[in-house]
Amino acid sequence: MSKPSSNSKRVTIKDVAQAAGVSVTTVSNALNQRTEAMTQETLQRIQDAIQVLNYRPSSVARSLVTNQTATIGLIISEIETPLFLQALSVIEPAVRAADYSLIYCTARSLDDEQQAVNLLLEKRVDGIIFLSTSVYLDDDYLLDLLPTAPPIVIINRTISHLEFDQIHWDNSGGTISAIDYLVEQGHQCIAFMRGPDTRRSSEERLAGYRLGLQKHGLAYWDECVVTGDYETTAADWERATLALLAATPRPTAILASNDIVASVVLRTVQRAGLRIPADISIIGNDNQPFSIYSNPALTTVEAPVIESGRQAITMLLNRMANSNADVKRITLPCPLIIRESSGTI
Amino acid sequence: MSKPSSNSKRVTIKDVAQAAGVSVTTVSNALNQRTEAMTQETLQRIQDAIQVLNYRPSSVARSLVTNQTATIGLIISEIETPLFLQALSVIEPAVRAADYSLIYCTARSLDDEQQAVNLLLEKRVDGIIFLSTSVYLDDDYLLDLLPTAPPIVIINRTISHLEFDQIHWDNSGGTISAIDYLVEQGHQCIAFMRGPDTRRSSEERLAGYRLGLQKHGLAYWDECVVTGDYETTAADWERATLALLAATPRPTAILASNDIVASVVLRTVQRAGLRIPADISIIGNDNQPFSIYSNPALTTVEAPVIESGRQAITMLLNRMANSNADVKRITLPCPLIIRESSGTI
DNA sequence: TTGAAAGCGCTACCAT
DNA sequence: ATGGTAGCGCTTTCAA
Numbered sequence: 001m002s003k004p005s006s007n008s009k010r011v012t013i014k015d016v017a018q019a020a021g022v023s024v025t026t027v028s029n030a031l032n033q034r035t036e037a038m039t040q041e042t043l044q045r046i047q048d049a050i051q052v053l054n055y056r057p058s059s060v061a062r063s064l065v066t067n068q069t070a071t072i073g074l075i076i077s078e079i080e081t082p083l084f085l086q087a088l089s090v091i092e093p094a095v096r097a098a099d100y101s102l103i104y105c106t107a108r109s110l111d112d113e114q115q116a117v118n119l120l121l122e123k124r125v126d127g128i129i130f131l132s133t134s135v136y137l138d139d140d141y142l143l144d145l146l147p148t149a150p151p152i153v154i155i156n157r158t159i160s161h162l163e164f165d166q167i168h169w170d171n172s173g174g175t176i177s178a179i180d181y182l183v184e185q186g187h188q189c190i191a192f193m194r195g196p197d198t199r200r201s202s203e204e205r206l207a208g209y210r211l212g213l214q215k216h217g218l219a220y221w222d223e224c225v226v227t228g229d230y231e232t233t234a235a236d237w238e239r240a241t242l243a244l245l246a247a248t249p250r251p252t253a254i255l256a257s258n259d260i261v262a263s264v265v266l267r268t269v270q271r272a273g274l275r276i277p278a279d280i281s282i283i284g285n286d287n288q289p290f291s292i293y294s295n296p297a298l299t300t301v302e303a304p305v306i307e308s309g310r311q312a313i314t315m316l317l318n319r320m321a322n323s324n325a326d327v328k329r330i331t332l333p334c335p336l337i338i339r340e341s342s343g344t345i
Numbered sequence: 346m347s348k349p350s351s352n353s354k355r356v357t358i359k360d361v362a363q364a365a366g367v368s369v370t371t372v373s374n375a376l377n378q379r380t381e382a383m384t385q386e387t388l389q390r391i392q393d394a395i396q397v398l399n400y401r402p403s404s405v406a407r408s409l410v411t412n413q414t415a416t417i418g419l420i421i422s423e424i425e426t427p428l429f430l431q432a433l434s435v436i437e438p439a440v441r442a443a444d445y446s447l448i449y450c451t452a453r454s455l456d457d458e459q460q461a462v463n464l465l466l467e468k469r470v471d472g473i474i475f476l477s478t479s480v481y482l483d484d485d486y487l488l489d490l491l492p493t494a495p496p497i498v499i500i501n502r503t504i505s506h507l508e509f510d511q512i513h514w515d516n517s518g519g520t521i522s523a524i525d526y527l528v529e530q531g532h533q534c535i536a537f538m539r540g541p542d543t544r545r546s547s548e549e550r551l552a553g554y555r556l557g558l559q560k561h562g563l564a565y566w567d568e569c570v571v572t573g574d575y576e577t578t579a580a581d582w583e584r585a586t587l588a589l590l591a592a593t594p595r596p597t598a599i600l601a602s603n604d605i606v607a608s609v610v611l612r613t614v615q616r617a618g619l620r621i622p623a624d625i626s627i628i629g630n631d632n633q634p635f636s637i638y639s640n641p642a643l644t645t646v647e648a649p650v651i652e653s654g655r656q657a658i659t660m661l662l663n664r665m666a667n668s669n670a671d672v673k674r675i676t677l678p679c680p681l682i683i684r685e686s687s688g689t690i
Numbered sequence: 691t692t693g694a695a696a697g698c699g700c701t702a703c704c705a706t
Numbered sequence: 707a708t709g710g711t712a713g714c715g716c717t718t719t720c721a722a
C-alpha cells in the first residue's frame with residue numbers, strides 16, 4: 001500500500017468557501033455557530049464542502065487573531081513519584097471539558113521550571129497551573145511574570161508576597177488528626193520518621209507531630225524522631241526502624257512522613273516478628289496509589305492531590321473569566337485514611 | 346500591592362525593532378540565531394530592547410508562517426492506573442530536549458480518543474504518539490487520517506493494515522520467560538489468574554502461559570486458569586485464590602495477569618497462612634511502580650512502558666525528519682523482574 | 691443574508 | 707549588514 005501523495009496543499013477556509021460557492025466570512029460564521037441568519041441550504045453546502053475536502057480549521061490562525069489559544073499549561077515539579085501525576089487524571093478531563101487543551105511540562109529543577117514557563121508564555125497559553133514541591137528557594141522570578149503573564153494558580157507552594165491564586169495543604173493538621181486518632185486508640189508512645197526529603201511539607205508534618213503530642217499532653221522524645229538526610233536509602237530507614245523497635249519504651253505507633261518510608265517501616269517491623277497493627281500501628285503520608293495494596297493496607301494521611309487538581313482548574317477558569325476578582329487562597333485538609341495498618345493497642 | 350495595569354498592549358517584534366532602531370527583519374534574524382552577518386552592536390541593541398520591553402516572541406504567529414508548531418501530541422488511553430503515566434516521565438523530557446512541547450490528552454473511550462485526535466489536528470501538532478490499551482475494536486477511523494495527519498507512532502495497539510510506525514510488547518514471551526524461570530526453580534504446577542480485563546494483552550499473556558507449559562511438557566489444567574470477568578472485584582479474586590489453594594494438587598506458583606491481581610493473591614495467600622515464596626511463588630505482570638513496595642517485593646513481568654516512551658519519541662522525531670523512510674515496527678521484550686515473591690520450591 | 695478587506699505577529703524572499 | 711513587504715489562515719468590522 002503506497003502512501004497517499006502529500007504534495008496536495010493544506011486545505012484552508014478559502015478552499016471551503018470556493019467549493020461551497022460562498023465567501024470566507026460565511027464559512028467562518030458557520031464554523032463559529034453564527035448560523036442564526038443563515039439559509040439552511042448555505043449551511044448545508046458549507047458542511048458538505050468541509051466534509052468533502054476533509055477541512056480542519058487551523059487553531060493557530062484563529063489564535064493569532066483572537067489572541068487566545070484555548071490552551072492551559074501545567075507545570076508539575078515532581079515526577080519520580082506517581083503521586084503528583086494523579087492530578088493529571090482530573091485536570092486533563094476538566095480542561096478538555098472546558099474546550100481547552102493542556103500543555104504538560106515537568107520541572108526537575110528551578111532552571112527547568114523557568115524554561116517551561118518561558119515555553120508556555122511563548123505558546124501564549126491562556127492560563128498556567130503550578131503543582132509544586134516546596135524545595136525551591138527562589139520564587140522571585142515569578143514576580144517579573146505577573147504584569148504580562150496569563151492567570152496563574154499555584155498548588156502546594158507558598159509565595160507570600162505575590163498576588164497569585166494559591167492552594168495549600170494542611171500538612172500539619174493532617175498529622176495532628178493522625179495523632180488524635182492514635183491517642184483515641186490508646187496509643188501513648190508515638191514515634192515519627194522523616195523521609196529523605198527536606199521540603200516544607202516535611203517540616204510541616206514534623207511540626208504537626210509536635211503540636212499533636214503537645215495537644216494530648218504527651219511527652220516528646222527526641223529519640224522518637226528519626227530523621228533521614230538527603231542520602232537516606234531504604235537500608236537506612238530499616239536501620240532506623242530497628243533502632244526504634246529497640247527503644248525503651250518501644251513506640252506503639254510510628255508515623256512516617258511519606259508512604260514509601262512507611263512501606264519500608266512496615267516490612268521491617270513485620271520481619272522483626274511483630275504484628276501490625278496488634279503490636280504496632282503504622283501510618284503513612286500521601287495516600288499514594290500503592291498504599292492500598294500493601295498487606296496490611298496502609299493507613300495514611302492523604303496529600304489532597306486530586307482535590308487540588310479539581311479546585312485549581314475551577315479557580316483558573318474563574319480567573320480567566322474575571323481577572324479582577326480578589327486573589328483566592330484556600331487550604332485543603334489532609335484527611336486521615338484509615339485502613340488496616342493501625343488500630344487499638 | 347496593586348496589580349500592574351494590563352491595558353498596555355502586547356509587545357511585538359515591531360516594538361522591539363522600533364526601540365532598537367532597526368527593522369523587523371533584523372530583529373527576526375537575531376531571534377533566529379541568524380547573526381553571522383550582524384554587527385555586535387546591532388545585536389546588543391536588539392537584546393537590550395528585548396530585555397527592556399520584556400518581549401517574548403509569539404510562537405503562534407511564527408507557526409502560522411512556518412507551518413510548524415514545535416508541538417507533539419500524546420494520547421494515553423488508560424489513566425486509572427499509574428502504569429502508563431510513567432511514560433510521561435521519559436516522553437516529556439525527551440520532547441522538551443528536542444525543543445518541542447507536549448500536548449497531553451487522555452482517552453477513556455474511543456469517542457474520547459477521536460475527539461482528542463481532532464483537537465491535536467486542529468492544533469496542527471507536528472506529530473502524535475498513541476499509548477493505548479487494546480480494548481478498542483474500531484481503528485478504521487485512523488485510516489482516514491493518514492493522508493493529512495502528521496507523523497504518528499503507536500504503542501501497544503496492533504493496526505495491521507495501516508502504515509503507522511508501531512511499537513509492540515512481547516506479552517506472550519514475557520509470560521513464557523516467567524514459566525521458564527519457575528520450571529528452573531522446580532515448579533511443576535503453575536496456575537494462571539486473569540484479571541478483570543478483556544484486552545488483547547491479557548489474551549497474549551494467557552497464550553504465553555499455554556505455550557510455556559507446552560514447551561516444558563507440563564500438563565495444562567483448565568481449573569488452573571482462573572478467569573475474572575469484567576465485573577470481577579478484589580473479593581472475587583480472593584475467592585478465586587482460595588479455590589486455587591484448595592485444589593489438588595495445589596499449585597506451587599501463581600501467575601497473575603497484572604500486579605493488582607497479584608497483590609490481592611499475595612495478601613490472600615499470606616492470610617491463608619502460607620509462606621511466600623517458601624510454600625508458593627507469586628508472579629505479577631506490569632511492574633507497576635508499587636510492586637517493589639509489597640512485602641515480599643513482587644516478582645513481575647515488566648510491561649516496557651518506559652522503554653516504549655523512549656523509543657517512540659525517537660521514532661517520531663526520525664519520521665518527522667524523514668517522512669519517506671520505511672515504516673518501522675518493533676517488538677519490545679517484557680523482561681522478568683525477579684524480586685522476593687518467587688523462588689525454589 | 692452575505693461579502694470585501696484589514697489585520698493579528700511573525701518569517702522569508704528579494705533588495706539595497 | 708540591513709530593510710521592505712507579501713503572505714501564512716483565520717476573525718472581525720463594515721458595507722451591501
